[in-house]
Amino acid sequence: xxVIKFYEGEGKLKLRVDTLDDxxxxxxxxxxxxxxxxESLRKFKASEGDKGEMKEVVITVRVEKTxxxxxxxxxxIMGKIxxxxxxxxxxxxxxxxxxxxxxxxxxxxxxxxxxYLVNVIRNAVSDTRKARLGLIVADEEKAVPAYLLGYGVEFxxxxxxxxxxxxxxxxxxxxxxxxxxxxxxxxxxxxVDTIIIAGPGFTKDDVKKFGExxxxxxxxxxxxxxxxxxxxxxxGVYELIKSDRVAALLQKERIRIEFKLMEEFLSGLDSxxxxxxxxxxxxxxxxxxxxxxxxxxSVLGKKDVxxxxxNAEKNRVxxxxxxxxxxxxEQLRSFRDIACLG
Numbered sequence: 001x002x003v004i005k006f007y008e009g010e011g012k013l014k015l016r017v018d019t020l021d022d023x024x025x026x027x028x029x030x031x032x033x034x035x036x037x038x039e040s041l042r043k044f045k046a047s048e049g050d051k052g053e054m055k056e057v058v059i060t061v062r063v064e065k066t067x068x069x070x071x072x073x074x075x076x077i078m079g080k081i082x083x084x085x086x087x088x089x090x091x092x093x094x095x096x097x098x099x100x101x102x103x104x105x106x107x108x109x110x111x112x113x114x115x116y117l118v119n120v121i122r123n124a125v126s127d128t129r130k131a132r133l134g135l136i137v138a139d140e141e142k143a144v145p146a147y148l149l150g151y152g153v154e155f156x157x158x159x160x161x162x163x164x165x166x167x168x169x170x171x172x173x174x175x176x177x178x179x180x181x182x183x184x185x186x187x188x189x190x191x192v193d194t195i196i197i198a199g200p201g202f203t204k205d206d207v208k209k210f211g212e213x214x215x216x217x218x219x220x221x222x223x224x225x226x227x228x229x230x231x232x233x234x235x236g237v238y239e240l241i242k243s244d245r246v247a248a249l250l251q252k253e254r255i256r257i258e259f260k261l262m263e264e265f266l267s268g269l270d271s272x273x274x275x276x277x278x279x280x281x282x283x284x285x286x287x288x289x290x291x292x293x294x295x296x297x298s299v300l301g302k303k304d305v306x307x308x309x310x311n312a313e314k315n316r317v318x319x320x321x322x323x324x325x326x327x328x329x330e331q332l333r334s335f336r337d338i339a340c341l342g
Contacts, residue, residue, distance in 0.1 A: 001025065001124045004105065012109045013121070017102050023075040025124040026100065026108075027068045028297035028321065029117045034063045035109035036077050038098050044089045059084040060107075061096055075100040116309055116319040117300075133249065134195035136187060137229055137236040138203050143183050146237045147192070148246070153237060159186065180210040188220045194249060198227040198240055225249075258328040261294055261320055265341055273342030276335035278304045282311060290317050290340040298324035299337045308338065 001022040004014040017023060030036060037060040045052040061079035068075050077098040084090040100106060110117075133148040140163060145156040161179040163172060184207065187195045197204050204226045211217035217224060227245060229236040240246060268274030275284050284290040285308070293312045299305045300321070312319055317340075322329045324337070332339060 001121070003121065003125055008113070010109070011111060011113060012107050013113070014105065014107050015121070016105045017100060019102055020070070020073055021127070022102065022124060023068055023073070023100065024323075025120060026075055027066050028300060029120050030063055030066055030077065030108060031110075031301040032063055032065065035060055035082065036063055036079075036098060036106055037061075037083075037109070038100060038104060038106040040096065040098050042089055042096065055086075055089040057084055057086065057089050059090060059096055059098065061098060073101055114306075114310060115313050116321065119319070120321055132192070133246065134187065134190035134192040135237055135240055136183060136195065136197045137232045137240065138183055138197065138199045138207065139201055139232045140203055142232060143179075143186065144232055144234065144237060145186055145190070146234075147190070148241060153241065155234065155237070159183070176206075177210065180207045181214075181216070183207050184211050184216045184220065187222065187224060188216075190222075192222070194223040194225065196225045196227055196240060196246070196249075198229045198236070199232055200228070200230055200236070204228070258320075258322050258326070261292065261341070262328050262331055265294060265335075265339055268342060274339060275342075276339035278308050278336070278338060281338055281340045282308050284340050284342060285311050285315050285317055288315065289342050290315075292318045292320060292341045294320050294322060294332060294339045294341070296322050296324035296329050296332050296337040298329075298333075305338060 001018050002016045004016060006013050017026070037058065040057055040059045041054045042057050042059070043052040044055045059081055060083040061077060062082050063077055064079040066075060066077050077100060078095065080093050081090055081096050082092065084092075098106070135146045135148060137144050140161055142158050142160045144158050147154045147156070159179075159182050161175070163175055163179065167175065183197070187197065197207060208217070208224075208226050211220075211224075225245075227240065227243070229239050265274045273289075275281055275290075281290065281293060285293070290312070293309065295305065295309065300309075309319055322332055324330070324333065
């Protein structure tokens, strides 16, 4: 996600959506009665019997509800049209759905941008720039390293094995070990905690065996995962990124911090340091007994929750927004979707 401009005086945030995660983030912070403006398509009929044709328009809707369609990679924002152009192709106060996808630019206008909502956007922008995973696809000829970033893939310089069938068995074995060492040194230098080493043949397995026998894997001190891909070109990297294994890894990484916070909350229940529900959380905030508020994104649009979070902001209490559909979010739901740590 990229913030293009924040017109603070107008309460308007202009941003560009880069990833599927960005759509999920937007659903967390766009509420009923917010205004959203974006380019769209609308059917225009010149006459009553006309079948109509799709026209490009710019429309502002007053939001009534949102739906995140992960399969179609769209965030649907539904509401009444309050403004738009060209006027010939729109009808004010009629209903329209903005279908927001990666690559789209939109304006979000709120009567007030609370700090916790701005922080959700800041975190999304930071995640876009941050390397989330290291990837190396390798075979007996070359190794292709890459970083998975929030906005896409960043490829690094390839290394070549320089192996040849013309080499003597001894020279071949020595060069092969040198190649395996280069791959593991590459992994050690990557600025991430988890790296997937993959490939179509036995090279990945040989690298693992070499790393274990020499102690290099232990020395690297990072999580190394060995997977299979169909080739070692860039298509192999993209194949890896689309795999279920990578999706699961990214999901686990995102909820790791949430798990720690939930564990701290649960450990404080017996002593009374932890509380849950809007009323008890408000009491803890007013009594300066809350240091962090945990809240599910699914209830951010509720008035009593918004009032509680505004109270937390006023008292400089940290707010952590959870994904309500992951394991930790479901656990928080059993505590009425909002809680605090003392």
